Amino acid sequence: MKVGLYFGSFNPVHIGHLIIANHLAENSDLDQIWFVVTPHNPFKKKSSLLDNYDRLELVHLATKDYFKLTPSDIEFHLPQPNYTINTLVHLQEKFPKYDFSLIMGEDNLKSFHKWKNYEVILENHDIYVYPRLSEGKVETQFDKHKRINHIDAPIMELSSTFIRKSIKEGKDIRPMLPKHVWEYVDEMNFYR
Ligand SMILES: Nc1ncnc2c1ncn2[C@@H]1O[C@H](COP(=O)(O)OP(=O)(O)OP(=O)(O)O)[C@@H](O)[C@H]1O
Numbered sequence: 260m261k262v263g264l265y266f267g268s269f270n271p272v273h274i275g276h277l278i279i280a281n282h283l284a285e286n287s288d289l290d291q292i293w294f295v296v297t298p299h300n301p302f303k304k305k306s307s308l309l310d311n312y313d314r315l316e317l318v319h320l321a322t323k324d325y326f327k328l329t330p331s332d333i334e335f336h337l338p339q340p341n342y343t344i345n346t347l348v349h350l351q352e353k354f355p356k357y358d359f360s361l362i363m364g365e366d367n368l369k370s371f372h373k374w375k376n377y378e379v380i381l382e383n384h385d386i387y388v389y390p391r392l393s394e395g396k397v398e399t400q401f402d403k404h405k406r407i408n409h410i411d412a413p414i415m416e417l418s419s420t421f422i423r424k425s426i427k428e429g430k431d432i433r434p435m436l437p438k439h440v441w442e443y444v445d446e447m448n449f450y451r
């Protein structure tokens with residue numbers, strides 16, 4: 260079984276995330292894509308971060324109609340901040356027969372050389388990178404790397420930061436969130 264691990268803060272999950280996961284579900288040999296909701300990204304402050312279980316619920320609402328997409332709370336029970344290498348080791352022990360790949364936006368590839376044990380991650384796992392406009396450059400060591408697969412797909416200028424800011428300013432952002440996600444965010448008064 261080939262599983263694509265889509266790690267993220269998902270604060271909140273938006274249609275960009277869904278388009279990326281669906282693109283891989285339809286155009287790669289991945290059997291499943293797990294949205295791994297991260298309690299604490301080691302590079303990000305926790306302020307403005309919604310509760311773990313609220314973010315997980317939003318991912319559940321976004322993915323429930325998609326057969327190959329599944330939410331995962333695996334990192335909720337691991338030490339924080341969440342270093343991806345620790346999660347990968349844990350998952351590989353728990354599911355020794357599964358072949359795990361990573362899915363990330365190009366912004367994350369630009370800082371990937373700063374991740375804990377990134378060489379070990381690259382030794383053992385393929386990475387699918389979705390194009391994204393962002394500051395900085397990808398390190399030359401990652402150019403044409405056999406484990407790194409660049410996805411040929413249109414760029415989407417969309418981020419959770421922009422969505423959170425727009426909700427705070429009272430703007431209508433409904434098209435940027437899956438319908439059930441927007442309804443829950445609105446009902447619970449999140450990000451206001
Ligand atoms: N519009 C996008 N295009 C490509 N990749 C994206 C896009 N939005 C998110 N991603 C990728 O999805 C993963 C999870 O992203 P994350 O939950 O941090 O969303 P975000 O929109 O980047 O959030 P924030 O604005 O809070 O940093 C990351 O690998 C990120 O690079």
Ligand SMILES: O=C(O)c1ccc[n+]([C@@H]2O[C@H](COP(=O)([O-])O)[C@@H](O)[C@H]2O)c1
Nearest residue numbers: 266267268297300302341342343374375
């Ligand atoms: O392992 C690391 O050193 C590391 C450094 C930065 C980010 N990550 C992970 O990358 C994932 C993407 O985070 P985010 O906040 O951009 O959605 C999330 O699972 C983080 O824990 C991991």
